[in-house]
Amino acid sequence: MADILIDLIRQNKFQQARNEILRMNVVDIAQLLEELSNEHVLIIFRILPKEMAAEVFSYISFDQQRYIIESITDKEVQSIVDELFLDDAIDFLEEMPANIVKKVLKNTDEATRKLINQFLNYPESSAGSIMTIEYVDLKKEMTVDQALGHIRKTGVDKETINTCYVIDSNRKLEGIVSIRKLILSDGETLIKDIMNTDKIFIHTLDDQEKIAMLFKKYDLLSMPVVDNENRLVGIITIDDVVDIIDQENTEDFQKMAGMQPSEQEYLKTSIGTLAKNRIIWLLVLMISATFTGNIIRGFEDVLQAVVILAAFIPMLMDTGGNAGSQSSTMIIRGMALGEIELSDMAKVVWKELQVSLIVGTALAVFNFIRIYFFERVQFEIALTVALSLFLTVVLAKVIGGALPIAAKKLKLDPAIMASPLITTIVDAVALIAYFSMASWFLGL
C-alpha cells in the first residue's frame, strides 16, 4: 500500500495519490511522509485539505516540520497554525530555531501570539506546558439542551468534548460533566444537578509525574488545569499522558543504566550527544571502582601468597552487583508506581534481609560444593569464597533495598543515586571481608 503510493508520488501521479491518501489515517500519512524526499513531502502536504494538513503536521518529525514552515508562504503558515491545537503548536515551536518561531508568530493574530508566548514560558514538563486551552466550558445554570447547543456551536474547535468543565463568572472551576451524562440526561435538567463536584485538578506549575500519577489513580480521560487563583486555564488529555508515562519510564531506564536522561530518539541523537550523556557516569563509576582496586592493592601480600584468590573476585563482584540491582530495581520501580512509600523503609529492609538470607545461603552452598568438590580448591579458600558470597548477597540486597528510599527521603533521585553507590559500597565491603577472612583462615 505505502509502496504503491510512494511510486505514484515519485511518478508525479498526484491526483491518484491524493485519492488514496484521503482515505488514510493521519498517523499513517505522517509515517508515509517520513519515507519521502522533502520536495515530495511539500507537494503531498499542499494537496491535503487544510484541517487534515494541520493534523498530519502535528505527527511528522521536527525536521520535516521545519522544512515545511521554511518552504511555504506566510498565508499557508497562518492556515496551519490556525488549525493546529494549541498544545501541538507549542510542542512544535519548542523544538524550532528562532527564525521559524518568528515566521510562525508573525502569521498569527495577536491573541494567539500572546497565548503562545505565555505557553512557551511555562517550565518544561509542567502542566502549563502540556495543557491545551481548547476545552468546552459550561455554566451551571444551563439546561442540558442549552449545554448540548453550546457544544454543537463551539465543539468543532475543541480538542475533546467528552468531558466538559463548569465554571462561574470568574472562570473558577465548579464541576465536571461528561458528555455521557449530558446525553443520558433529560433535556430540561440543569447542569448543576448533574455535574460532578468532586473535582480532580492540577496547577499550571505541577510536574508531569504528578499528572500521570493522578490520571492512573482515577482512570481519567482528561483533567482540568487551574492557575494560582483556581481559575480554569486549560485541560490535559490522556493521549499526552500516555506520552508522559513513556517519557518518564525512558528517563528511569536511562538513569538506572547510568546515563544522562534524554528525550530524543536514539537514532536521531548525534554521536556527540550520546557520548556526552554517557561519559560522565562512566567516569564517576570508574573512579569509584578504583576504590575497589585500592582495597585489592592493600591486600597485595595476601594475594601474592595465594594468587588463586584473584580468580574469585569477578564472581563475587558480579553476583554482588546483580543481587543489589535486583533489589534496587524492585524498590525504585515500586516507588515510581506509588506502591512503596517512604514510610515502608523498615518493611522493605526486613523483607530484603529475609530474601537475601535464603538467596545468599543457596548461592553460597552451591558455590562451596562447586569449588571444593569439583574444582578441588583448598577447603579454606572454598569456605572463604562461600562465606564472602553469602555476606555480599545479604549486604547487596539490604543496601539495594534501603538506599533508593533513603535517597528519596533526602530529595535525591533514587534512580540516579542507587546504582553507583550500591556498587561501590558492596564491592568494597565484599573485598575487605573476602581478603580478611582469607588471611585469617589461611593463617597469613
Next chain:
Amino acid sequence: MADILIDLIRQNKFQQARNEILRMNVVDIAQLLEELSNEHVLIIFRILPKEMAAEVFSYISFDQQRYIIESITDKEVQSIVDELFLDDAIDFLEEMPANIVKKVLKNTDEATRKLINQFLNYPESSAGSIMTIEYVDLKKEMTVDQALGHIRKTGVDKETINTCYVIDSNRKLEGIVSIRKLILSDGETLIKDIMNTDKIFIHTLDDQEKIAMLFKKYDLLSMPVVDNENRLVGIITIDDVVDIIDQENTEDFQKMAGMQPSEQEYLKTSIGTLAKNRIIWLLVLMISATFTGNIIRGFEDVLQAVVILAAFIPMLMDTGGNAGSQSSTMIIRGMALGEIELSDMAKVVWKELQVSLIVGTALAVFNFIRIYFFERVQFEIALTVALSLFLTVVLAKVIGGALPIAAKKLKLDPAIMASPLITTIVDAVALIAYFSMASWFLGL
C-alpha cells in the same frame, strides 16, 4: 478528612459517615477501605448505593474482594456482579480461588455465566482477556437522531459511549463513529456518511504489547476487538491500556535487572516468591562469572609475577559492564517504543562504534594519566590498563548495541538475553586482552 471518617466509622456513626462518603470519588473510597478492618469494610460496603458499591468493589484489593464475597448473601453477590463491568469482573475472578468463583457464577444468569467462562478461557494478556463487551453498536442505515436515541436507551450500561461501533447484520465491523461526530452532525445525517471506515482493530488472541503499541501510535481512546471471522466481540479502553503500559515496563525493568518478571506488587509478594524470582538468574550469572574466573586462573603465572595487575580488574570489569548496559538499555528501550527496528542493526552498530571510540579514548587517556602520573605505576602496566580499557569499552558498546537486536531477530526476548551474555562476553574478552597485553609488554 479520611481520618475523621475512620473515626466516625469506628464510633459506629454510620449515617454521618455515609453522607461524607457519598460525596467522595470511588477511588478514594476504595483507598479509605484499605485502612479499615474487614468488619467495617463490610458495613461501609453495604451502605453504598448499588452502582457505587460495584465501582468501589472494582478498585479494592483482591483480599478485600474475597472477604466481601465470602461474607455477603447470594442476593448481594448477584447485585454486585450485575453492576460490575464484565472486564472488571474477569480481572477479579482471575485472582479468586475456586470456591469464590463458584459462588459468583452461581449467582449470575446463564448468559453472563457463559460469557464469563468464555473470557476466563482467553490466554492471559490477550486482547480477549482485557476487552469489555459493554460497547455501543450502531447500524450504518441509522440517522444521527436514531443513533443518539439508541445511545440514550442503552448507554447507561456501557463502559464508554465516546466511541460507537457500526456493525452489519453479521456483527462485522463496518466503521467507527465518535460521539463528538454524532453531536456535531445534523440529526438527519446517515451514520454511513459520517462513520470513519479507516478501522484500527485487533484480534482476540493478539498480545497486550501490540495493543499498547497501536493505542500510542494512533492516540486512541478505545479500540474494537474482532474474532477470527472479523465479527466485533468487544472493545478495549484506554484506562486498561495505561495499566498495560505500566505492566510491560515493570516487566522490562525486572528482566533487565535479571529477575523473573512478576505482576504482583513488591510489598504484597511473599519472601519465597521474591527469592525464587531472583535466584535463577543470580545462579546463571554466577556460573557465567566463573568463566571469567577461569581466565584469571589461566593467567596465574602472569598474576604471580605482577600482583598489582589484579588491582585493575574491578575497574575494567565494572566499566565494561556499565558501558555495555548503557548501550543495551538504549537499544532495548528504543525497540520497546518502536523507534528502533530490526533493520536498523547496521545503523546501531555503526553509531555505537563511533560513540565508543570517543568514550573509550577519553576514559583510557584519563586512566593512563591517573595511573602513570598520580599512582606512579610502571609505564607498561599503565599502558596495558589504558589499552584494555579502550578495547573493553568499544567491545561492550558494540556488543551491547547489537545483541538485543540479534536476540529479537532470533525471537528471543531482548530484555532477558542482553545483560548476562554481554557481561560474560565482554568480561572474558577484556581479561584475555588485559593479561595477554600485560605479559607481552612486560616480557613475561
